[in-house]
Amino acid sequence: MKSITSKKAARALPFPRLNDNKYTRGVCELVVGSEAFVGAAILAVSAANRMGAGYIRAYVCEEAARVLHAVQPSVVTLPAGDYASASHNQDERHPRATVVGCGMRGTQVELRLVVDVLESTDAPVLVDGGGLAALAMPDGMAALKKRFIEGLPTVVTPHGGEALRMLQALHEQRALEQTASRGVLGSARDAKEFAARGARALVGNSTPQEMALALSRAFGVVCVLKGPDTFIASGDEESDRDVSALYQGTPALAKAGTGDVLAGVIGALLAQGVSAYDACVAGTFVHARAGVLASVDLGETCVTAEDVLSHLAPAVSALVRKLQKEGN
Numbered sequence: 604m605k606s607i608t609s610k611k612a613a614r615a616l617p618f619p620r621l622n623d624n625k626y627t628r629g630v631c632e633l634v635v636g637s638e639a640f641v642g643a644a645i646l647a648v649s650a651a652n653r654m655g656a657g658y659i660r661a662y663v664c665e666e667a668a669r670v671l672h673a674v675q676p677s678v679v680t681l682p683a684g685d686y687a688s689a690s691h692n693q694d695e696r697h698p699r700a701t702v703v704g705c706g707m708r709g710t711q712v713e714l715r716l717v718v719d720v721l722e723s724t725d726a727p728v729l730v731d732g733g734g735l736a737a738l739a740m741p742d743g744m745a746a747l748k749k750r751f752i753e754g755l756p757t758v759v760t761p762h763g764g765e766a767l768r769m770l771q772a773l774h775e776q777r778a779l780e781q782t783a784s785r786g787v788l789g790s791a792r793d794a795k796e797f798a799a800r801g802a803r804a805l806v807g808n809s810t811p812q813e814m815a816l817a818l819s820r821a822f823g824v825v826c827v828l829k830g831p832d833t834f835i836a837s838g839d840e841e842s843d844r845d846v847s848a849l850y851q852g853t854p855a856l857a858k859a860g861t862g863d864v865l866a867g868v869i870g871a872l873l874a875q876g877v878s879a880y881d882a883c884v885a886g887t888f889v890h891a892r893a894g895v896l897a898s899v900d901l902g903e904t905c906v907t908a909e910d911v912l913s914h915l916a917p918a919v920s921a922l923v924r925k926l927q928k929e930g931n
């Protein structure tokens with residue numbers, strides 16, 4: 604397994620070109636938050652705005668739009684339900700990406716929205732938080748499969764609990780299909796119980812690296828499995844970089860909202876045309892370094908997700924200095 608170094612992260616970072624305009628620098632769209640979790644939307648959108656995408660468009664609830672107008676007036680806001688009816692395709696000069704799911708609670712309306720996003724853009728999509736539940740549903744699986752076949756990149760960023768739920772749902776669905784096709788178990792309830800037990804046993808014995816790899820291959824995505832150490836699986840069976848590990852974090856990052864910041868960071872890199880794998884490598888590194896720099900300033904105990912956000916710029920600057928020192 605390879606570990607992610609500052610050199611690899613620095614080389615993946617995009618920089619504005621002299622003749623860029625806000626659209627050629629990349630449009631990052633975010634379908635995030637809910638009435639219950641307005642904060643997740645603000646954190647993800649603010650992180651994306653800080654990480655260099657030229658245009659940030661946030662599809663959010665009314666309350667989140669109100670807050671964003673006050674704290675990030677450069678962000679354009681639209682109602683979340685408007686996403687599916689707009690065009691989201693990219694071209695060579697105009698890269699873009701969509702982040703979906705941070706701060707969702709997993710309601711039917713939200714899960715449909717996640718599937719709509721997967722179906723309505725040819726640009727990279729990052730799915731996070733409550734939106735991940737949509738991927739184990741038949742519609743979500745079908746949308747992911749279609750994107751994979753068409754070569755459209757999708758990134759998922761689960762924490763340990765979300766990864767477990769995704770794998771269990773996948774195993775349950777497979778076991779249910781098998782028992783149904785063989786007519787093994789009588790009632791639907793028995794079949795579901797049997798499938799759930801099998802799934803728990805299978806997933807319970809897996810290491811985080813194995814879980815990241817299993818998710819990336821099963822769903823045809825790049826998987827960033829977050830935790831004290833973070834594992835990135837490329838989902839590419841031909842590749843020599845199947846799983847990379849990031850060991851540079853700090854327990855100061857174990858705070859509500861830091862995952863929403865990470866989703867915005869990676870989303871902004873994707874929107875600037877960085878490949879899915881490199882965006883995850885550079886994004887997780889910058890995020891971890893921002894946590895470390897915030898800890899140096901404030902002490903591990905006092906760091907908040909807002910502090911991680913405000914240390915993204917110093918973390919990027921440190922990487923840029925490293926690149927310059929190496930003469931690249």
Ligand SMILES: NC(=O)C1=CN([C@@H]2O[C@H](COP(=O)(O)OP(=O)(O)OC[C@H]3O[C@@H](n4cnc5c(N)ncnc54)[C@H](OP(=O)(O)O)[C@@H]3O)[C@@H](O)[C@H]2O)[C@@H](O)CC1
Binds near residue numbers: 640643644708762859
């Ligand atoms: N300000 C806001 O608006 C914020 C909004 N947020 C939004 O809330 C939504 C729900 O997300 P959520 O993460 O809070 O809850 P949920 O998905 O139920 O998982 C928690 C369960 O999983 C388990 N678990 C296992 N491993 C774990 C790990 N490494 N890290 C964490 N948990 C781990 C853990 O069980 P344990 O292992 O501790 O027994 C626990 O029982 C989501 O959309 C998110 O974006 C948040 O970002 C916060 C700020």
Ligand SMILES: Nc1ncnc2c1ncn2[C@@H]1O[C@H](COP(=O)(O)OP(=O)(O)O)[C@@H](O)[C@H]1O
Binds near residue numbers: 831858864
């Ligand atoms: N003990 C730890 N050491 C290093 N990094 C951690 C630790 N705990 C959590 N993190 C990082 O903090 C972030 C938490 O993300 P997540 O669990 O999705 O939080 P939230 O949903 O509240 O935003 C991830 O990037 C994870 O890797």
